[in-house]
Amino acid sequence: MSVTPEHNPLLELSxxxxxxxxxxxxxxxxxRSIALTDAVDDEDLVRQHSKLxxxxxxxxxxxxxQEELWLVRDVGGREPLRPEIDDLYDAFQHARADRPSLPLLGPAEARAYVREVREKAFDVLEKAPLEGSRLTESAFAFGMITQHEQQHDETMLATHQLRQGEPVLHAPEPPRPPAARLPAEVLIPGGRFTMGTTAEPWALDNERPxxxxxxxxxxxDTAPVTCGAYVEFLDSGGYQDRRFWSEAGWAYxxxxAITAPRFWRREPGGWWRTRFGVHEPVPSGEPVVHVSFHEAEAYARWAGKRLPTEPEWEKAARHDPVSGRSRRFPWGDEEPTAxxxxxxxxxxxxxxxxxxxAGASPLGVHQLIGDVWEWTSTSFHGYPGFSAFPYREYSEVFFGPEYKVLRGGSFGTDAAAIRxxxxxxxxxxxxxxxAGFRCARDPRPGEVT
Structure with missing residues (x-):
């Protein structure tokens, strides 16, 4: 079976x-970057809220x-703005725990710097040919930098969650589900499907080919594991039962001394959590979040299931059994909406x-995109034919059993940085x-016709 053709609306733009x-x-x-940094005072901006x-x-x-390096200098061929700070902001040169001790730009200086870089980057975007090289074809470098910034915005959002103090971020409540209950599980038929992408213009190297x-x-599972289901695992003694944990998970x-998901605490009357400075009862219907791979794996064993492999997750999210084609998103090829x-x-x-x-896949699986990153059982590796681009440090240096793959994005992931x-x-x-998760299992006798 040959790789099925892909469709991408971005390729049709003038x-x-x-x-x-x-x-x-x-x-x-x-x-978004400005909103996340303007939400706190300068003292909070320079403080390390967690060594993580x-x-x-x-x-x-x-x-x-990064914007200066790739857009202003590389694509634009412009003179460096601040070459003396390149080393300070090289993520591979300094561990996170050590960064507060560096001679970093202060808040006002950092804001002025990113404004100046952005002005020059927009000038480059206006003049650069969007063809002729892999960096400029389909505006790839601009998409790469957009995704990089949004990834750091999600990282900054995680820092806000670790921050102590009164709430400074606010947003409306998410929509409530329809009254009709979802089935607990969906059978995904066996067979071949197209994994990864060759046609997605802004796809990064580890997604290809x-x-x-x-x-x-x-x-x-039709939906991610909820807090209510996870409480059953907790209250049944799951964190004290060695049978459900791998050797590494049990040691960790x-x-x-981990006894519950991060930011959870048992109080009289039930479980409570802290969420961006708000102390609240754990909501039973929401997907559980802030659990490690080890916790997800242990829950799955307790439930008589397992974590899905990465190919299983992607097939559930992309495969259209009618056309045989892999979609960009579970609902189709169009960009995500609210x-x-x-x-x-x-x-x-x-x-x-x-x-x-509206976001369900053709096979009836819900919330595969957004809400919580989902742990899979797969270690991070390159696909057959992988080629590092535009630098090895984006993906290749992380390949190996030390890292587990997560899929689908979270409520803190921007649409530009997920597919x-x-x-x-x-x-x-x-x-x-x-991060949360959903469970998978092998079919029982008679479930597959």
Whole structure:
């Protein structure tokens, strides 16, 4: 079976409309960066709220530094603005825990720097040919920098979650699900499908190339595991029962005295959590968030299931059984809207299971995009035919069993930085990220005809 053709609306844009699309994406990302940094005072900007994270002011200047390196210097061929700070904002040169001790740009200086870089980047966008090289073809470099900024915006949002103090971020509540209850599981038929992409213009190197994968039939949870379901695991003693945990997971659990998802606490009357400075009862209908791979894996074992593999997740999200084609998103090829998915920090929490029926896949799986990143059982690796571009440090240096793949994005992920092929990865111990999961299992006798 050959790789099925892909469709991407971005490829149909004229050069003028492509420039406008790139400018809008860059502008939206910058508005979010400004909102996240203007929400706190300068003292908060330079403070390290957790050793797991950089000071917010480092993220802001790093965003500008990467934009200058790729758009102003590389694509535009312009003279460097601040070459003396390149090393300070190289993420591979300095661990996050060490960044507060560096001679970083202060808040006012960082803001002025990113403004100046953006002015020059827009000038480059106006004049650069959007063809002739892989960096400029279909405005790839501008899309790459947009995604980079939005990824750091999500990182800054995670820093806000770790921050102590009164709430400074506010957003409306997510939509409520329809009254009709979803089925608990969906059977995904076996067979081949096209995984990855060759045609997505702004896809990053680890998403490429498109290739055929044969996935046996499996059963997948219709929605991510909810807090209410996870409480049953907690209250049944799941965190004290060695049977459900891998060796590494059990060691991590005990070494760090972990007894519940991060930011949860048992109080009289039930479980409570802290969410962006708000102390509230854990909502039973929302997908559980801030759990590690180890916790997700243990829950799945307790439930008599397992975590899905990465190919299983992508098949459920993209495969159209009628046409045989892989879609860009579960609902089709069009960009996400507020009706499709909980994205872009539009809400400051996951939406309850079933809240986005318009975003369901052809096979009836819900909320595969947005709400929570979903752990898979797959270690991060390159696809057959992988080629690092435009630099090895984006993906290739992370390949190996140390990292597990996450899929689908969260409520803190922007639409520009997520699609059905997008791959995230992290250490299996990570809990500060907006990660949850759903379970899979092999079909029982008689379930597959």
């Amino acid at each position: 050069p003028q409309n492509l420039r406008a699309h790139a400018a809008e994406a860059l502008t939206r990302a910058r508005a 994270m950089s000071p917010l002011v480092w993220d802001l200047a790093h965003i500008g530094s 498109a290739h055929e994968v044969d996935v046996p039939a499996f059963v997948l 659990l005990n070494d760090h 009706e499709h998915a909980n994205l872009g920090q539009r809400h400051l929490r996951p939406a309850a299971a079933g809240a986005y029926p 059905g092929t997008f791959r995230n990865w992290d250490y299996p111990i990570r809990r500060q990220i907006f």
